[in-house]
Amino acid sequence: MSDIKLKITDRDGNTHQVDAPTDMAMNLMEVIRAFELAPEGTIGICGGMAMCASCQCYITSNHELTPMDDEEEAMLSEAFDVKDNSRLSCQIPITTDLDGLELEIAPES
Numbered sequence: 001m002s003d004i005k006l007k008i009t010d011r012d013g014n015t016h017q018v019d020a021p022t023d024m025a026m027n028l029m030e031v032i033r034a035f036e037l038a039p040e041g042t043i044g045i046c047g048g049m050a051m052c053a054s055c056q057c058y059i060t061s062n063h064e065l066t067p068m069d070d071e072e073e074a075m076l077s078e079a080f081d082v083k084d085n086s087r088l089s090c091q092i093p094i095t096t097d098l099d100g101l102e103l104e105i106a107p108e109s
Contacts, residue, residue, distance in 0.1 A: 002021070002022045002023060002096060003019040003020060003022065004022055004094065004095075004098055004099035005019060005020075005099060005100055006019075007061075007101070008032060008102075008105065009103070009104040009105065011038060011105050011107060011108060016035065016037055018031065018035050018037075021094070022094055025093070026094045027089065027090050027091065028055075028090070028092045028094065028103070029044045029088075029090035030044075030090075032055070032057075037105065043055050044090060046090075048090035050071040050072045050075050050088055052075070053075050053079035053109075055088055055089040056076070056079055056105075057087060057088075057089045057104060057105050058083055058085045058086055058087075058103060058104045058106060059085045059101070059102075059103050060085065060104055061101055061103075063097070063100070063101050065098075066091075066092065068087070069091070072091045076088065081107050086106065089103070089105075
């Protein structure tokens with residue numbers, strides 16, 4: 001089993017250092033939910049299908065992520081509080097390349 005370190009800032013501005021497993025086919029949204037870093041029912045409402053933007057986050061480190069697909073780009077074009085570094089956390093798989101990733105959970109809209 002191989003874990004990576006993530007630094008996640010919640011909606012209250014508190015930063016959490018978490019260990020995320022790379023061998024469970026999880027995505028960032030699932031890690032945020034597993035560590036209860038957002039109130040239940042406020043993140044991943046669509047179940048990770050890139051259909052609600054409730055899991056929007058801001059990537060604050062310089063990691064190279066998987067490119068956005070058309071569905072993610074379309075959802076972000078309709079979301080609130082979108083920034084240049086916005087991504088849907090449900091669309092970012094946990095891999096060893098993300099070790100040290102820093103992100104902030106976007107405000108609830």
